[in-house]
Amino acid sequence: MVRIIGFFVGAGFVFVLLWSLVVNGLDYFRNPPEHAAYYYFHKDPRDAELPSDGMMGKFDRQQLQRGFQVYKEVCAACHGMKYVSFYQLTDLGYSEAEVKAIANQWAIEVPSVNPDTGEAATRKALVSDRFPSPYPNETAARAANNNAYPPDLSLITEARHDGANYVYSLLTGYANADTYRNAEGKPVPNDAKPPQGLHFNPYFANLNIAMPAPLVSDGQVTYADGTKATVDQMAKDVSAFLVWTAEPTLEARHRAGWAVLVFLLIATVLAYMAYRNIWANAKRQVSIRGPLDPEFRERMDEAKADSGIAG
Structure with missing residues (x-):
């Protein structure tokens, strides 16, 4: 049951x-x-075509210096780089004296303590210091940016999918939501348009980003090497610089990788040649063992005869 x-x-x-x-x-x-609006209007990053791309990629020092200049004059007011030290700028081609001057003249001072009173204070940056954050803490950062928290840029190209291309596309992708059309010619629906305090950018995950366009016009930065500072050029340069901040050893890694590949190729060739030299001409001989072995049968017959066993 x-x-x-x-x-x-x-x-x-x-x-x-x-x-x-x-x-x-x-x-x-x-x-x-029904799909959300970003399904129809979000765009994949465009290719920035940086010199550091690919297995043979190398940094262009001139471009890195231009990118640092864009960061210094445009981005540093809101975004810090807490994992990068001033002394690392020597890798970009700056002399020690230039790096010392950059640190000393940095607009944001380093948090410190007054040795006489023990109270919080600030001081000029030293070469050994890391780039200081423009805000004392996250609360202050959100208060100054309409409750949006500006991310640290040290590792941003590693933290975002297709990092360098994402940064480049984001910086150059701001658009007017009222006039924007996607690939199918559809306008942005009203419920997807940015509310007060946000800005439309199809390369951002949900289309609306709190950061206003940082690169607004050509010539916003005057490059020391005379390169024309178009918005596209500035975006590429700062993207290249942020690739370096995230992975300053990229060139060494590429060199080591190629050295390993060459070593493995040579080792493979030597192993094959050793195989051909030692084993290629050796013939495998299969001999009979067990009851069918003629020598074994002969000894068995002798043993039976000695024992008087018939057969």
């Missing part, structure tokens, strides 16, 4: 599950869910 009741209970569960699957499946195909 218990088995019969258990069978009917189990059958009831199976029936309910199948019914739910069929009903919900039909409802899904009859009334497919």
